[in-house]
Amino acid sequence: MLSVFLCVLNRDLTLALRRRTDVLTTLLFFVIVVSLFPLGVGSERELLRLLGPGVVWVAALLASMLALERLFAADYDDGTLEQLLLAGQPLSLLVLAKIVAHWLLTGLPLVIIAPLMAMQYALEATAIWVMMAALALGTPVLSLLGAIGAALTLGLRGGGILLSLLILPLYIPVLVYGAGAVSVSVIEIADTQPYFALLGAFLLGGLVLAPPAAAAALRISME
């Protein structure tokens, strides 16, 4: 079981390293979107501090969407997805491996670069730490939910647009609590713990429910 999981994970990471542009596109998109806002709204520190958490999170949602379309489509196009379906291994496990690879390639880089982005919004050190932690908990949920949408829209014409319409509304809770945690951390007496508890709950729920749902959707899309 573990060897199969690691094999698919390793395969997707190797493929991504051989096509680095795909990974860099997501990261650069995130950096550019986040950097555009201060240029647009001016350099008022109070205003930026207020906007910062929301902007970073919205950019993270969009960046994570960007690579989602390719999550299964690349394998669908060259027939390797058929082989995964016929591998005789639990499909949820293989799907989970692909989701983990997707997060390592698109979610984790965002977590790491977030402090740099937060500095443009004059956020303080504590708020930056909270933002990193919230992104670390929240972005895997984005990958998990996104995988269901990617599997459902697989092979459809204009699937990319449909995917955004399908998945972005589902991202709202993550956005609300993720950005909320950062906003609240600016206030001294406030407690960010409930926000993290909720994000953690989303993550656990997603880990349990998303892989089987995406696997079922894949079987339907492959017919």
Add this chain to the structure above:
Amino acid sequence: MLEVDNLSCRRGDRTLFTALSFMLPASTLLHVRGRNGSGKTTLLRALCGLLRPDAGAIRWRGEPISELADDYNREILYFGHLNGIKADLTGQENLRVAATLDQDPLTDGAITDALAQIGLAGFEDLPTRMLSQGQKKRVALARLILSKAPLWILDEPFTALDTDAVALLERLIAGHVADGGAAVLTTHQEVSLTRGEIRRLELGAIGC
């Protein structure tokens, strides 16, 4: 081993075949023929369980394949129109992934040997993107050498292959059937076996 009972499949509004029944015992090759669009690929995908038939049953050793699910998938090797290999991985890596998914503990030597046998010695460390159509197909066909699956389902395996490769593939299929395996094959050319039985199925002529 494989038993198809009253199968019918539709694609969209078009009925491809109805009331299709046949048996495929061990040591038998089923050669499915029919004009373009007669439902050969659909039949093969249904036999793999990739596609749910509209009616009828497919049984493997007496049990419906929809109930066997992953257990059945481990028993088959499907070779479709798409090669099912990653263009950015080398031949060696592609076969390694396939073997791990089959839970087949293979040594690197066995994979290199298989690639050499299929005529790709010296190409094992090149990304398959750099190979020609026929060579890519050979990489995919190397799975046949490594596989231990008792049922092979091969959709047009001979296209894009040169005469040497066609002869090699025929030998592989003949060897598999002689060893007690079963195979389903679509192709427009004639196939012959030295040992084992060939059954022919003509699609488009029956039913509809």
